[in-house]
Amino acid sequence: MTSSPVDFPESLPPGIRRTLAWLSTERGHRVLWWTIGILLGLTFLAFLAVGANGPADPSFAGEEAAALRLTAADGTEQVHCVLVADDDAERARGLMERTDLGKHAGMAFVYQADVDHGFYMKNTPMPLTVAWYRADGSFVSAADMEPCLEPGRECPTYRPAGRYRLAVEVPKGRGPALGIGPGSKAAVAGACA
Secondary structure, three states: OOOOOOOOOOOOOHHHHHHHHHHOOHHHHHHHHHHHHHHHHHHHHHHHHHHHHOOOOOOOOOOOEEEEEEEOOOOOEEEEEEEEEOOHHHHHHOOOOOOOOOOOOOEEEEEEEEEOOOEEOEOOOOOEEEEEEOOOOEEEEEEEEOOEOOOOOOOOEEOOOOOEEEEEEEEOOOHHHHOOOOOOEEEEOOOOO
16 A cells, blocks of 8 residues: 655745655554554553552551550550541541551541540441540540441441540551550650651
8 A cells, every 4th residue: 555645835844844755655654653552552651650659548648647655454555656637627537548557556536625426437448446535545445347338338337435535546456466455545645756
């Protein structure tokens, strides 16, 4: 198959007219399509590489973290770095859509006054344990919470045994190792070390 010669305006510089004339040939078409295919393939690979480099979860960048001091019932004390949710928007988002906590042990929900509302697991894929603490740091109660990911499903609400000022969410089953449980005390104690 041969292409018929194409007439290009005389106002184009001679070098551009020659290039366009060559691109209008059968060989020029093949080279052009191969070049476009290679560029599209490289672009696709670049998008894959950038996506593979990104975090699997929403980023923790810009999120506040603090030291959480936990004193177990036997008096042993541990300090853990936790994410902090201390306003309505942060508390509403919590750990939704997170599959790991990075270097953080969990999330502390800090309130300025005593509250008694429950927690739920909408769009939260990690099973969690939540523990509630009074303003003086004493343990109220804890609950293991299961993910609630089905669209349109009403998620169960996990309620504390009483009013609280601090709630701590950690991966399910990690509470005892972190010092969380009956008789424990908790306090947010400044910046992470």
